[in-house]
Every structure is written in structure tokens, then in C-alpha cells.
Amino acid sequence: MVIDPISDMLTTIRNGLKARLYSVEVPASNLKAEIARVMKEAGYIADSVTTSEFPKKLVITLKYSAKAVPAITELKRISKPGLRRYVNTDKIPAVLDGMGLAILSTSKGVMSGAEAKKAKLGGEIICTVA
Numbered sequence: 001m002v003i004d005p006i007s008d009m010l011t012t013i014r015n016g017l018k019a020r021l022y023s024v025e026v027p028a029s030n031l032k033a034e035i036a037r038v039m040k041e042a043g044y045i046a047d048s049v050t051t052s053e054f055p056k057k058l059v060i061t062l063k064y065s066a067k068a069v070p071a072i073t074e075l076k077r078i079s080k081p082g083l084r085r086y087v088n089t090d091k092i093p094a095v096l097d098g099m100g101l102a103i104l105s106t107s108k109g110v111m112s113g114a115e116a117k118k119a120k121l122g123g124e125i126i127c128t129v130a
Helices: 005-018 030-041 113-118
Strands: 023-027 045-050 057-062 075-077 101-106 109-112 123-129
Touching (some): 005 023, 005 123, 030 045, 030 109, 030 123, 101 113, 109 113
Antiparallel strands (some): 023 057, 045 057, 075 123, 101 109, 101 123
């Protein structure tokens, strides 16, 4: 039984990058698919696809540079089940001085920190990607 499925997903991605895998699989959920979508839009992963067979899996294709350097150098869970972290619009963190990505769960769905600032929305900081 997994206590925190989001942390499990992020750890699977980190381990896949360390092992230089082409793709990794995690049990699918709508929240995980949205987090993967935001990471894909920001250019940190190549692709994410949800399989149709049961049980559904989210297949995340990892992204590397020409010299096999991972696109993701740091992947950190911020809000945990035991300690939720909520922020207002003006308190959304700038990861690596704006070079990284903060992923938030807002009232309008999962989005990057930059999108949330533009829409003037606060929310729960799920994780940061650098």
C-alpha cells in the first residue's frame, strides 16, 4: 500500500533518470497525468501516455540531452500528506530564479507556478522541478 502516490511517482522518475531508462511506468491517476502534462509542457519529460488495459498505467518517456544528460536535475515533493503547503499568488516560489518549475494544484486545476501567477491563483505546491 502506497501512502503518498505522488512521492512514489516522483521517486520512480528520479530512479529512472539515474538508471538512464527510456521510460518509466507508474499506476495511473488523473492527478499524476496532470502533473506529467505540466512537466511535458515545460520540457522536462518527452511524453506521457495512459494505457487502456486494466490496471491503468501512466507511461512517462524521459528526456535527455544529446550527451545523455537528464533534463531533470532535481525533483522535490513539497506538500506531503502529513504537512500540506498552500501559498498565495505572491508567495509562489521561483525555482532556480525562474529557471525551474513549481507545480501547483489550484481551484482551476494543476498548473505551473508561472501560469498560476498569471491567473492570480494560489494553491497547494505539489512539487518543484529543476
